[in-house]
Amino acid sequence: MLNEILSALVAVATLQNLLIMIAGIWGGVIVGAIPGMTGTMAVTLALPFTFYMDPVPSILLLVALYKGSTYGGSVSAILIKTPGTASAACTALDGYPLAQQGKAGKALNMALYSSVTGDFISNLSLIFFAAPLAVLALHIGPPEFFMLMLFALTTVAGVSGSSLLMGLVSAALGLLLATVGEDMYGSFRFAFTPDMQAGLSIAPVLIGLFALPELIKLVVMRAAKKEEAAKLGAQHVTRAEFMGSLKTILKGSVIGSVLGAIPGIGPSSAAFFSYGEAQRSSKNGANFGKGELEGIAASESANNGACGATMIPLLALGVPGDVITGVMLGAFMIQGLTPGPLLFQTNIHEVYMLLIGMLVSSVLLFFAGKITMRMFAKVSLIPQTLLTPLVLLLCIFGIYSIASSPFDVAVLLVMGVVGFAMFLLNIPAAPFLIAFILGPMLEENLRRALAISRGEPAVLLSSPITWVFAALIAFVLFITMRREIQKFIAERRVNQ
Amino acid sequence: MKKLLGTIALSVVAATGPAVAQTYPDQAVTLVVPYGPGGASDLAGRALAETAQPFLGQPVTVMNKPGAGGMNGARSVSDAEPDGYTLLLARVGMALSPAVTPGNAVAWDAYTFLGALEATPMILAVRADAPYDSVEELVTAIGESEGRMTYAASGATAIDGFTTQALLADNDLDPLTAATLVPYKGGGALATALLGGHVDFVAMAAGSLMPHIESGDLKALMVFAPKRMDTLPDVATAAELGYEKAGQIAGWSALYGPKGLSEEVTAKWQDVLAKVATDEKWLELAAKRGSISTIGDVDMSDYAQSQYTLFHGLAKDFGYLPN
Numbered sequence: 144m145l146n147e148i149l150s151a152l153v154a155v156a157t158l159q160n161l162l163i164m165i166a167g168i169w170g171g172v173i174v175g176a177i178p179g180m181t182g183t184m185a186v187t188l189a190l191p192f193t194f195y196m197d198p199v200p201s202i203l204l205l206v207a208l209y210k211g212s213t214y215g216g217s218v219s220a221i222l223i224k225t226p227g228t229a230s231a232a233c234t235a236l237d238g239y240p241l242a243q244q245g246k247a248g249k250a251l252n253m254a255l256y257s258s259v260t261g262d263f264i265s266n267l268s269l270i271f272f273a274a275p276l277a278v279l280a281l282h283i284g285p286p287e288f289f290m291l292m293l294f295a296l297t298t299v300a301g302v303s304g305s306s307l308l309m310g311l312v313s314a315a316l317g318l319l320l321a322t323v324g325e326d327m328y329g330s331f332r333f334a335f336t337p338d339m340q341a342g343l344s345i346a347p348v349l350i351g352l353f354a355l356p357e358l359i360k361l362v363v364m365r366a367a368k369k370e371e372a373a374k375l376g377a378q379h380v381t382r383a384e385f386m387g388s389l390k391t392i393l394k395g396s397v398i399g400s401v402l403g404a405i406p407g408i409g410p411s412s413a414a415f416f417s418y419g420e421a422q423r424s425s426k427n428g429a430n431f432g433k434g435e436l437e438g439i440a441a442s443e444s445a446n447n448g449a450c451g452a453t454m455i456p457l458l459a460l461g462v463p464g465d466v467i468t469g470v471m472l473g474a475f476m477i478q479g480l481t482p483g484p485l486l487f488q489t490n491i492h493e494v495y496m497l498l499i500g501m502l503v504s505s506v507l508l509f510f511a512g513k514i515t516m517r518m519f520a521k522v523s524l525i526p527q528t529l530l531t532p533l534v535l536l537l538c539i540f541g542i543y544s545i546a547s548s549p550f551d552v553a554v555l556l557v558m559g560v561v562g563f564a565m566f567l568l569n570i571p572a573a574p575f576l577i578a579f580i581l582g583p584m585l586e587e588n589l590r591r592a593l594a595i596s597r598g599e600p601a602v603l604l605s606s607p608i609t610w611v612f613a614a615l616i617a618f619v620l621f622i623t624m625r626r627e628i629q630k631f632i633a634e635r636r637v638n639q
Numbered sequence: 640m641k642k643l644l645g646t647i648a649l650s651v652v653a654a655t656g657p658a659v660a661q662t663y664p665d666q667a668v669t670l671v672v673p674y675g676p677g678g679a680s681d682l683a684g685r686a687l688a689e690t691a692q693p694f695l696g697q698p699v700t701v702m703n704k705p706g707a708g709g710m711n712g713a714r715s716v717s718d719a720e721p722d723g724y725t726l727l728l729a730r731v732g733m734a735l736s737p738a739v740t741p742g743n744a745v746a747w748d749a750y751t752f753l754g755a756l757e758a759t760p761m762i763l764a765v766r767a768d769a770p771y772d773s774v775e776e777l778v779t780a781i782g783e784s785e786g787r788m789t790y791a792a793s794g795a796t797a798i799d800g801f802t803t804q805a806l807l808a809d810n811d812l813d814p815l816t817a818a819t820l821v822p823y824k825g826g827g828a829l830a831t832a833l834l835g836g837h838v839d840f841v842a843m844a845a846g847s848l849m850p851h852i853e854s855g856d857l858k859a860l861m862v863f864a865p866k867r868m869d870t871l872p873d874v875a876t877a878a879e880l881g882y883e884k885a886g887q888i889a890g891w892s893a894l895y896g897p898k899g900l901s902e903e904v905t906a907k908w909q910d911v912l913a914k915v916a917t918d919e920k921w922l923e924l925a926a927k928r929g930s931i932s933t934i935g936d937v938d939m940s941d942y943a944q945s946q947y948t949l950f951h952g953l954a955k956d957f958g959y960l961p962n
Contacts, residue, residue, distance in 0.1 A: 187676045187703070194689055281835040325707055327822040329794050337714060341706025406831055460834065461850040463827040466675055472827065473682045476927055483850035546704060594821045595789050595837065
């Protein structure tokens with residue numbers, strides 16, 4: 144085995160491979176940082192190039208793009224409150240307030256350290272625990288999936304801000320919007336136009352909800368307009384700050400690695416899950432959403448932690464967990480490599496090369512992140528009055544470029560107005576987005592579970608995994624209600 | 640000097656001549672793939688885009704337009720300007736959807752048929768530890784289960800749902816209630832559902848199943864294709880086993896354009912496809928996807944019509960449409 148690892152190491156360590164990975168990581172970071180341009184787009188566009196490359200470099204290129212874009216999403220989330228990718232939505236919750244306080248540099252650095260740590264741990268789990276995690280993933284059937292998603296949805300309680308009721312209203316609206324389009328059995332809901340039959344994409348909803356209300360605020364509330372741009376402020380994360388978040392980073396990395404290994408969950412849900420968990424367990428929990436470095440650490444370690452782990456079901460089972468790994472599966476097949484149980488027997492040399500390459504790309508991510516951060520941090524120097532229209536333009540072009548669809552742009556603008564109305568009514572946007580992303584998975588797995596059990600709801604509590612999640616959900620409901628009751632009593636005391 | 644000038648003049652004529660005579664294509668051609676990236680149709684589209692480019696003389700850019708069972712992308716092409724710059728990677732769904740949901744789909748003949756591309760076999764598979772070793776044993780178990788046995792498919796009226804329903808109908812079982820359909824999205828998810836034991840069987844595209852059949856985790860019971868697969872020489876086709884309806888079902892890809900493409904465009908693509916048909920890269924990529932190139936072997940407008948008629952008949956049989 145050692146011999147094989149060494150020979151793979153020699154094969155990977157070529158200048159060509161290194162250049163390909165640098166190009167992939169850096170390209171990914173930049174694409175991820177541009178609102179509307181997603182990792183899926185980067186990976187899909189790069190696919191035809193791999194037809195003419197050797198198997199290992201071509202997969203390394205795609206993996207590098209995936210990792211880079213997942214990290215890159217945090218840059219724009221922090222600087223302009225526009226998550227470049229959905230998985231950075233929770234990063235915006237704490238990153239943007241920090242940027243407004245003049246701590247953008249700190250926030251960006253924390254995002255990078257968490258991303259790189261999450262990424263590295265995820266790669267290690269791919270190397271050492273691929274087989275057991277793949278077996279675990281296969282045991283996650285529709286009932287288990289449903290309970291897991293239901294638990295992830297309890298994050299809503301944490302991101303509701305001052306009013307839980309408003310958070311629940313927001314989440315309910317998000318779930319409702321997620322039902323637009325064709326359902327899994329082929330019936331149409333809220334499909335008023337042919338475009339709506341296909342449902343609403345995540346990107347325009349995400350960006351409409353987070354970025355556009357900022358612009359409208361600027362235009363409508365002139366008095367509140369900020370005259371100067373946010374200062375970059377103290378760049379470095381102090382040792383104490385990093386150590387304070389270390390537990391959260393490690394926990395987020397493990398959450399990302401485990402959830403990433405389950406096909407269909409992906410980095411966004413992992414980030415929500417981790418953010419919710421960190422908020423509940425951290426002593427700084429009350430400060431989440433107001434500019435807490437630990438919140439960024441939770442979100443970023445989990446979303447990058449999921450990246451490497453999505454390769455587990457792909458390599459070990461030949462099962463792609465999301466669109467990006469689906470494209471990678473295609474790339475593997477084009478190269479004549481068939482991911483799945485046999486890959487580790489027939490192509491162990493290539494597998495080791497790939498794993499070593501992924502570890503190297505974690506290191507490259509650190510440097511690419513540092514350089515890109517310096518470039519993008521200058522954004523903070525642009526006055527808000529100039530920046531916001533530029534962001535709007537970028538959002539519109541980015542969204543249009545995904546599918547050349549004017550409908551997506553319309554969704555973006557409508558969601559911007561909805562987001563502004565929600566701001567006026569004090570309804571938080573984050574629960575809406577979380578429910579919108581988790582909604583389809585929740586519904587589909589509930590209906591699958593009930594189809595298999597022929598309508599018997601007991602199926603939802605039919606295995607040990609479902610019991611664990613049911614217990615966790617009950618626990619979260621309990622502490623949330625206790626907190627609300629305490630808040631209620633405290634308010635009454637103040638009023639008296 | 641004169642000679643040199645003559646050469647220059649000649650080469651200028653040679654260079655501009657064809658460009659003047661032949662105006663199509665003078666810009667990139669968009670190939671719409673009506674399903675998501677990474678799937679079997681996407682790979683077929685990208686392989687065509689790559690191999691056709693040198694023969695066409697212009698780049699072919701692939702654009703994924705998924706949604707509504709492929710009808711989203713199909714509609715965008717059938718509504719497009721018939722200038723030859725927007726084409727469709729058509730799949731069996733382009734004949735199946737209008738046959739089953741006539742009100743909600745693009746008509747099967749709302750296109751110019753440029754040519755067939757490939758046949759994509761489908762496989763009926765169960766887990767390796769399942770107690771059935773033949774189609775008959777599986778069908779008997781389904782009959783006895785009174786609807787308790789489950790199968791994964793993209794949807795009731797998707798091609799991987801029709802495979803199972805046709806098999807049930809061939810065995811005088813009710814195609815809609817004899818087994819319970821559990822919908823999943825995409826070949827990978829369907830294969831995982833079977834691998835994890837969450838459903839009892841699938842009858843779906845070979846590409847996502849072959850790795851698990853080769854590794855011994857899944858068993859192939861039958862192939863839905865005109866002939867046996869090279870990689871599964873011992874597994875009989877549905878037609879060989881005497882299944883009348885199931886025997887006619889197979890997957891395919893073709894190249895379509897909007898209705899009313901000019902003579903020039905169709906002639907150009909006929910020429911390009913003829914060259915692609917023998918292109919080594921194209922054949923190699925097709926073999927890797929587990930499909931068989933059918934360029935030039937099939938008259939596409941006849942085939943599309945026969946497929947539509949088949950599925951329309953089945954949809955009535957199965958009760959999706961009134962008789």
